[in-house]
Amino acid sequence: MKENSEGKFLNKKVVMTALKGAFLKLDPRYMINNTVMFIVEIGCFISLLFTIAPSSLINIGEGRVFNGIIFLILFITLLFANFAESIAEGKGKAQADSLKQSKKDAKANLLNAKGEITVIDASELKQYDIVICSAGDIIPGDGEVIEGIASVDESAITGESAPVLKQAGSDFSSVTGGTRVVSDTLKIKILVNQGESFLDKMIGLVEGASRQKTPNEIALEVLLITLTAIFIIVTISLYFIGNYVNVKIGMASLIALLVCLIPTTIGGLLSSIGIAGMNRAVSFNVIAMSGKAVEACGDVSTIILDKTGTITYGNRLAADFVPVGDHTKEDVIKAAAMSSLMDETPEGTSVVVLAEKLGFKEEATKYIDAEIIEFSAENRMSGMILNDGTAYRKGAGDSIKELVESEKGSIPCNLEKEITDISLLGGTPLVVAVNNDIVGVIYLKDTVKEGLRERFERLRSMGIKTIMCTGDNPLTAKTIAKEAGVDAYIAEAKPEDKIEAIKEEQSQGKLVAMTGDGTNDAPALAQADVGIAMNSGTMAAKEAANMIDLDSNPTKIIEIVEIGKQLLITRGALTTFSIANDVAKYFAVLPAIFAASIPSMNTLNIMGLSSSNSAIVSALIFNAVIIPALIPIAMKGVKYRSASIDSILTRNLLVYGLGGCIVPFIAIKVIDMIITPLLSVLGIL
Template identity: 55%
Template sequence: MSRPQESAPSSTASMVRSALADSLVKLDPRQLARNPVMFTTAVIAAVSTITGVTTDAGAIGLNLQIALWLWITVLFANFAEAIAEGRGRARADALRAVQGETRAHRLASLDDPTSHDVPSRGLRCGDLVRVDRGELIPGDGEVVQGIASVDESAITGESAPVIRESGSDRSAVTGGTRVVSDSIIVRITADPGDSFVDRMIALVEGAQRQKTPNEIALTVLLIGLSLIFLLVVATLPAWAAYADIRLSVPLLAALLVTLIPTTIGGLLSAIGIAGMDRLVAHNVIARSGRAVEAAGDVDMLLIDKTGTITFGNRRATELLPLSGVSQQQLADAARLASLTDPTPEGKSIVELTTQRKTSSSSLEQGREPVAQSIDFSASTRISGVDLHDGRRIRKGAVSAVLHDCDQTASEELTRLTEKVSRAGGTPLAVALNHRILGIVALTDVVKPNIKARFDELRRMGIRTVMITGDNPLTAAAIAAEAGVDDYLAEASPENKLELIRKAQAEGHLVAMCGDGSNDAPALAQADVGVAMNSGTPAAREAANLVDLDSDPTKLIDIVMVGKQMLISRGALTTFSIANDVAKYFAIVPALFVGTYPALQALNIMQLESPGSAILSAVIFNALIIVALIPLALRGVAYTPAGASQLLARNLSIYGLGGLIAPFIGIKLIDLTINALGLI
């Protein structure tokens, strides 16, 4: 996806101007009510404004200054949220560029070639459309006929076209992308307004961003802390009266605002929006905020081997016939079994065996050899053909072909299978009329940087499990080379589902990625399910995250985004609470030190007067929100570490910083306002 140039001065200035205007709009009580802490602050600001000019003529100047800074505090919190939303709107504007109205060639059925041109917005789920070379795909859908190259740069930002074809796990297409070769027929899978681009626009604009469970829990905590400090402030007038100290309503209101957790209350929404924005920057659509947070807590990753750990372009490299079978016989059988196989592996078998085909091939005798093709099934793990003359050819996983032939492995077959597996290849058995002819060796290559990434996950306390349909020997060889913690070989949909449920029952949070219909049950069961946008509609609907780049390794980046989001919220919460504690011990002694000289030991900052102490604290309270906005938007940097290390870092940096900052900041502000004669 094309990234907006947010760093450009003109763009930044425009975004700031828009955010300032939105800050005023967000003063609407209906919007403020979504943030209880800031709603409380706004109510207190309103009360201070009214009482400040009516109750004490001698202190109107101080009261109005306090009321002004209370309103500024609310506006700064609104500004933090608005600037985060503004970044999302910038991305949304770029996405809307791919949503222009197009004409679609709607078909009555697959058998009827005639078409009727209709507006793309008039298409409904289930409609069939023909998309020719050079045309935009009018809506999200699934290729049901044909194969074509598709330019998805408008969505993914990748310049290289990708292949989309019917009958495979790469059949899904996205509205707004362009067909650059051939012609395909697409079945529309989303009604207008419910496409992936529509959902992404809603997500980045924040229109459908719901509070996550952690946000809700933190909001409850902030409300609880606010109530505690409300009780504290409510008791102060009695002490003040006893000590012959006059505390006006604006002073008490200001004190309450400085003590309640306004810092994290003002930044909480911005942290969440910015976290989602970072996810969108990775071209990932989240169906729920819960999934993003769960990604930060996962401790087990199920990762498919092909295309993730390996490059995914397994190719047939060797034919290993059994005794009594010639190379030519095995080549002919493997070729015929793969003629209708649309997978890259099947195509590579055709390429390899075509090179070895001769005119004397016994299996090629017959005018129309293929009577029926048997498609690959995740449950049977075999494919093949039935010929007109009654011959039956099957290929697939060795154990599956043995089961289909109702045989046990011979010593020679076992030896050949182990030979291929130990070399890190995948052995496919080929059988003719229930007789196994030999092995076709498929080889794949482990990505060179994947081992380092798994090491990084291990340092984060995350266990990695490789999922593959390969036999155990092949799986073990690839797992050892890649550096994963464990593997599941000969995995069926039921095996994946069982593994996830078992891990969850043991208390683990599990994430997995997939792109096929056979992955849908496991994607739905996992705490974090990441589907490839190029995959089947079933996989995309089952997952709670969808990767528009269709890059399976993105799962690792999603985990990092989730962890950074949680750590950012935790760090700023720690800072805010420490801030409030420090302000309490900084201000209260200044209020009562005249009556209770023993408090002088706690009056560290030596503030000029109770009035200047309160005003300085109010000003600091507003300014600290602005100072922390860049950190809330950028997020706290995350480095892999254990929970105890992260806690120690949080306390030492943000806890200690939250304690020290108010003492320094309030004292400097106190000196400034007294030097300027503002009080």
């Protein structure tokens, strides 16, 4: 119950903040950044002037009441447009407030050159200071573990409750300020000054303070400004055309007509669409360093993926048991399982799991007194020797063969063939022996994650090419690539090979995305158009990337691409709807204005609007209310479906283009029927 009431309070708080922001954004110094809505504000101000002091020279046939109605509707239109942007920003600010709690009143155990510890405020820390963090301490700033190993709770940043292991000298040595040490002690070198931490950047980004207009937004704004300029010329021309045919169009009507014709719908929603796109990424636990990064995801045509941890689980697991000599598969299953009963490595556990699936049943507790053969770099084998002297061993082929020969055993004639066949498949062969008798081979393979083939197929349908990078030999790389369903692979890849692969794709005019977590990935992340660093990775990787996955899930790149595409499709859909709206309003209003003096224009007044004044007011009201009506679509985004560009364009035209033409005719007619009695009472019908 508490959670629900907090959620409602948060929603109410966001809405109230957005309402306040809608009024504050009326400042012309802010509004000038949105040319279309700035034109509306100028029209609103002029309407107010003519409401206060109507001019018989310019405002022929229109009085204070009509001017006041036009002013009021334009004012509400501005508030709705500002509210759309403020509600998007408000969601970001709510997320920022929760992040700020992680920084509040943090302390640091500063270690000086003499080895003495002084407790200071975290805000006093400087770059390269050394701090000590023990269990229960909040890590005071971004840094790198230089000594120790400990579990760290990163839920304040990622929302994931499971702690992660941080260790000096590994790819998981990077720590983030605001996270909490759960166990043991870490010595940490602070790598940033206060105000420059990852958490500070997150807060700035989700608040929208650091959001800059993307290239696509700028291009669309240029188009909207061009359309606005054209419609200003058209509206001015209509005034003189009206005079020529004895139709007196007042200033308020001209302003209303201009506002109905210019693309106010998309002009009012454009900024909120961009902010909402970044918010969707944040809600997906991805921090985008700019709106440009999110937008670029939608245009990505090549994705470069590491094999280990991304395409495969990273551990070689048992896939099959192969008998050799005169032995049966059941012999191999039992010998392999017995050699692995006390082996707690992922490989050993997988052998027992697979054996149990195939019918092996034995309790490990029965052999607690058995002698355990631990794996080492010298013996390259592991296993167990029972109390009765029976020895079960598994290990590298040459090690097992050498042991068997030393104990006067024989080597099965087909052993080498089975070892070679497994190697050709890209697997790892482990030879299994009972005493001095080799019974078979365990086929270990790097297991491809479930569902990846289908996901890569989905990317292919979007026109996106997938390239797998791996340090494995070409044969293993080919096998994994075929099983996963990627389009291409790079075997025995070094860091410079990744950069070359990115440059090669970019030279063909493609946008490239890649994931990485290590320091050696940093150059490639910087070269890629969309570089996604893992939060668990090194500081160098996070600094080089333009997106950070807080969950450290490399396969999330597929969803990130879809978020970018959803942003572009949403903007395109609402732009199509807005322009279609303008066309419909044009044909709805103009015939009603000219019908009084040109009777033949009545044939075009297909909706039978009551008068020119009711037509103008109805169209203007529709123009205002359509903005908040579309806010949910701008915030949630148009649902993305895997399809070709032609299919998406056709769907946009049918749904949003045709809908944008039909909806205004219906809505304006309904509004006209509702307001006609009121306008009649006011004497301005």
